[in-house]
Amino acid sequence: MRKAAVILLAAVFALSLLADFVAPYSYATQFRDAPNGAASRSHPLGTDALGRDRFSRLLYGARVSLLLAPSAALVSVVLALVIALLAASSGWCERLLLAAADLFLSLPWIFLLLAARALLPLNAPSLAAALVSFGLLGALGWAGPSRVMLAALKQHLGSDFVLLARASGCRGTRLALVHLAPNLIPLVSAQFLIAIPAYLLAEANLGLLGLGVPEPLPSWGSLLRELESVPAMITHPWVLAPAVILILVVACLYWAVSADKHNV
């Protein structure tokens, strides 16, 4: 099962990287004589409202989303690990971390994203704008994983091998890096994999606020916006393709994680 998931993920990733060769058209080319076109030989997944080839947009969109979501996930998980290790160092730090995590989970961060976007120059490249949004999202997303990691760390701190290490004079940074961090790797990788789909989905919602990936660059989030009008789904089932791929990728990521857990 896990193998299948990994193969599928790899295939989607490879296709998106090879979009320049695989995609029949550019993601921005508008075939204005065929807007909302049905699936055909020239457009395997039909065309969108502006006559752009949906298959090509899906491939290029995958490139954007599959590049940005894991980077954001990486940022948040690394940040979470560092903060959790810091918090585990003393009771006072721990209390501060827990309070900060509560705050981070409840503050209206959307305003910070809006402010960051406003600071960008108007003619900033599309990808840069998207990178800033995702980077911020990643930086803000440490609170959840950090709590989980801290709980695991505390368990490890009480375990025999740490006691042994301490007894043999191992302290501070060395203890954290040599004894604690390696034991956290399975947990960290699981958190990382869980975070990727969360960011894939977050991007879809950001698009609605004008904070997503700007036109004409496609992303899975912007492709999902086509689903706002449901009847289109019934008469044009191929508009569902981006959603199906997204769900499939997210599902594969989850499978990879759960398989990981069983191995641990």
Next chain:
Amino acid sequence: MNAHSRLCPRWLASVGKRLAWFAAVLLAGGILGGALVRMAPGFGIDERVLDARLTNNSVAELSKVPAEGSNLAIYYWHYLGGLLRGDLGNSISLGRPVRALLAERLGVSLRSLAAGLAMAWVLAFSVALLLEIHRRALWDRALSLAAGVLLCIPAALLALGCLQLGGSPALALAAILFPRFFKYVHSLARNAASAPHVFAAYAFGERGVRIAGLHVVAPALPELLALAGVSVSLAVGATIPVEALCDSPGVGQLVWQAALARDLPVIVNVTLLVTAVTAAANLAADVGRTLREVGS
């Protein structure tokens, strides 16, 4: 005797400390929420300035930065004073007391929240239990898969789908929360059920329901309580987008509109509320964990 008298004040001190932290987090949440709105682009902008009928005088008047935004610290100080008297301030964009706005919408939100939570919990709980009682691998696979797929669908899409099918916001909430709860409850039940004493109970010929009740649910109870706390905070977080998407006249919709209008007083109040719920839920989870550790 001696130990007991020493324990009591310590216990009290610990509770006091936790409460003090809780209050500090709340206060910080309020002012940080306010600061975020204040620095957002478009703060103090009244959309009405685009009305071409208005004269230059009126436009200039409407373009003035609201008093709340000129000095956040002073505003917050006054706000806290008002809060003690039960006055939550006035909404900038709607020109009405925030307390009245929240009061008229809280009922709707609480109802969807309660119904959504209840549905998700009951479903997650009963499905997980049924799976433990009957222990059919195929069913287990199928239901885990279904929950997994639900988990992979964007929450906004789930909400829209529920609406299209004629469902209420509560149903959408349940659809969003169910797979998350199910995952926890299922693994919890699985762990509890694989404990040695459960095998022993089977060996002694006890029946499924009795085992589930006595040996699976009961030991997992503290964990479940902790989960209940977290689930409330999870549900509160999901309510805002669901209500905004479904046009349900609850607090979520109000918050969404307030965010779009940069309505500082409304956002500060709601941030306080959400911070309180999150902090309380996490506190409950911590207490549950501590209880379990003490118990074991």
Next chain:
Amino acid sequence: MRSAALFFLVALNAAGSGPQWGGELRFCIRSQPRSLHPALADSESAETFRYLTGGVLIRVNRVTQEIEPELAASWNVSKDGRSIVFHLRTGVCFSDGTPFSADDVAYTMQVLMDPNLHSPAGDSFRSGSAPIQTIVRDKSTVEIRFPEPIAGALRLFDQVAILSRNSPLHEAAVLGPFRLAELKAGSYLQLTRNPNYWKTDGVRRLPYLDAVRLKIQQNRELELLRFERGELDLLSGMDAEQFARIVSRGKAWFRDAGPALEGEILWFNLNPSAPLPDYEKRWFASRNFRRAISHAIRREDLCRVIYEGHAQAGVGPFSAANRFWFNQKLKPHAFDLRRAQELLAADGFRKEGGTLRDSAGHIVEFSVITNSGNRARERAAAMIQQDLAALGIRLNVVTLDFPALVQRITGTFRYETCLLGLVNVDLDPNGQMNVWLSSGAHHPWNPNQTSPATTWEAEIDRLMRAQAANMDPGRRKTLFDRVQEIVWEEAPVLYLLNMNALVAASPALHNLAPAVLRPQLVWNVDRLYLEGRP
């Protein structure tokens, strides 16, 4: 024999030959009105509420666009345009039974002109610094005196709902066909018939309907869904996709009522103090550059692809829907790439390897800001992006949420071009005084100028002031036609298109007379009736 005739009459009535009484009309408004005070109506939903509940002295017929008597049975406008005398109907009562008289009109004007209220309807009356005087001649005669003549002032009374001076209910006492019964925050406004409404069908007091429920629904998809389920009776302002869906279902009554006043426009930031590089300011300040952009945009494609043909290429500030004021001589800027290239070449722009550069060698790249969440507008931006690429221009589309956008176009001026919708409430150009005067706060491309920045803006200022002071409609039309021509020639604003008014209604709803002016379907609400609904 007589009883047989009576039987037939009854049977005919039962078969639905005449209007039916009773029933509840249900439709959606976009948002909960910020205030229900009629003088403060500032959004489409607040204006719809005011239209359904408020009584006015005169009404602009939404189909014929002519002025018709309402609470004022007749009126005289003085020759110099400084005063209007209204002769009011007698025997009219507010919804709570308080009698209506000239005092109420005077009180309404007093409230409306309160300088601290900032009423949009009140502000449209302000011309000079001196206040408007209201003189009550007798119980049914009232004179309104303006400090300066305002052409077209009479039409403005269409937006003035009369308040009661004496009613204990204050603004909740109304003269319109319905009154507010219940407001459920964020959910709906329930209106019931005004028992004292002055209009009759000859025998009984109108309206035919017993109640109107205004559901507050922002999501257009949900609105359509509810309409299809029969929970709503009418839809207006639909987009092309929704309209196509209604047409394909074939169950509801629907109509494309033709081009409305609403449109999409794109303007250049010509503000000299804007934080933009000087060479960019020079591009935008050049008429050739602006016209070249306009000629490179395929307006026909915008109408066809995004609006599925339910839109017309834009010409100027008024669409053909405004029968009197639209300048018939003007045609949309035609798509003409060669002409665009010639205009650019005349300014020293040249294309190098697919990229346009100005005479100093700067790459021509600029952004268009627009509000996020409006699908049609975002698509239009993407199409213009591709159109301009043919000239070698790189256009970046920046979507911002609304307050952030408004801050840029009215406060910081940190933008290059802006794509936005155009809303016209008033048919008369006097309603756009603050848009056209260079000193106006709504002068989109360069507001609040102390003195006109260009000669053509000075000329527009002169023409607008001249038409406002003139009482002869023909002469005013000539003056405003010239304004439209200057705007067409100078192109500080590119008028892209005007959307058609797309409406649909339940087949049970009768007496519909769709208009392109708002409120498109319910403007004759007192005569609408529902068949087969108790």
